[in-house]
Amino acid sequence: MTVLRYTVPPENDGCKLGLFLRMQGVTAGLIKSVKYDGDGFFADDRPARTNELVHAGQCIRFALPPEHDTSVVPQPVPFSVAYEDEFTAVLDKPAGIAVHPTLNYPDGTLANGWLYRLRQQGKDGIFRPVNRIDKNTSGLVLCAQNAFAAPLLAGSAHKCYLAIVQGTLPLGPGRVEAPIARRGDSIIGRCVRADGKYSLTEYTVLAAGCGHSLLACTPRTGRTHQIRVHMAYIGHPLAGDTLYGGSDARISRHALHCGVITFVHPLTKEHIRVESPLPADMADLAKVEGLPAPALHDLPCD
The missing domain is CATH 3.30.2350.10 (Pseudouridine synthase)
Structure with a gap:
């Protein structure tokens, strides 16, 4: 379970909790999900409502709610992981593999492979690509590991x-x-x-x-x-x-x-x-x- 913590700075003293969270990049959708699908928000370990005022020095924390089910079927698909942490992952996709299932490519995609990797590690999660590349384009695909990271990565x-x-x-x-x-x-x-x-x-x-x-x-x-x-x-x-x-x-x-x-x-x-360096076919041509x-x-x- 991923828990986010923020210490309220002096300039945000007296701000409503919901507004403070939005200023930290937490989307309105995620705030709603934490309220109704998760464990709620806490200020110094005390349950807090989003319309309450926060004060300088308080520790605001909340756990990200559980992931929703996905229809993507886990399948072993070749790719490598160029970077990974609790919030982000950068996958290195070979040419010839679609990023996500479509009518023409219902399976065998990067999404199927990512779900397979998560399940092999005993983890829940869904596939959240921030950028998409064509099936026959190779290279890096940035993914968000949770709903908090997705909009922030997309903007940067x-x-x-x-x-x-x-x-x-x-x-x-x-x-x-x-x-x-x-x-x-x-x-x-x-x-x-x-x-x-x-x-x-x-x-x-x-x-x-x-x-x-x-x-x-x-x-x-x-x-x-x-x-x-x-x-x-x-x-x-x-x-x-x-x-x-x-x-x-x-x-x-x-x-x-x-x-x-x-x-x-x-x-x-x-x-x-x-x-990610040039793949073998492009390197050979070069x-x-x-x-x-x-x-x-x-x-x-x-």
């Missing part, structure tokens, strides 16, 4: 992707600012179109070979297939991305990897950075093209 997370695109681009920074819309009546495909939603991708060309370039990409908006669509729009589709004009002669999936995630820890407020392995610690992610 930043991602940097590594991409290998076709063609030679000049070294250095660039940006693509172009609206993205659904392509025709396709469920999957997207395109740049004037009536689309505002979309911005910033990138840095880290290395360029004879036929491919290695990029670090930061999507400033969160559109479906954003990096893939924007790179194709400027005439440099991702290697292997046949949906958007790339060739799969050298790699069998689109060459995109979430290599860096940063976030502010929901409890300690520490800035945390997690990195080596053949003479593209040096990127120095992940040098990549900006904010």
Whole structure:
């Protein structure tokens, strides 16, 4: 059971408990759940109501309520854990595995694998991904371990992707600012179109070979297939991305990897950075093209 504790600072003396909790990042939904599904709130070990006033120096504590049941079936699915604590987890997903069950991928997903890992450890819990990546995109997925952490992580997370695109681009920074819309009546495909939603991708060309370039990409908006669509729009589709004009002669999936995630820890407020090197298929392509392995610690992610 996870118990959260806060000491009331002088500047919050006389504040209502509910407002004090909201100021600590506790959502209204979680406050309601603690009141009605959990053990309630305590001020210096005395039960307290949310409309009561708190005073400087008081210790406010509450236990997170039990998790609700989930319909996701635990299954052994390959992935690794890049970072984990009581509030957060960063999973490193191989290409070819969907993040969560859908109509097309009802099982065998990262969610199934995470539930299996929890159950093997004798733990309860559900799968709360803060960011999602395409089935054939590899790399880091940030997850919240509880309802308290989820909204705080969502507000602080930043991602940097590594991409290998076709063609030679000049070294250095660039940006693509172009609206993205659904392509025709396709469920999957997207395109740049004037009536689309505002979309911005910033990138840095880290290395360029004879036929491919290695990029670090930061999507400033969160559109479906954003990096893939924007790179194709400027005439440099991702290697292997046949949906958007790339060739799969050298790699069998689109060459995109979430290599860096940063976030502010929901409890300690520490800035945390997690990195994942290029997977084998992208590393092999880079080596053949003479593209040096990127120095992940040098990549900006904010």
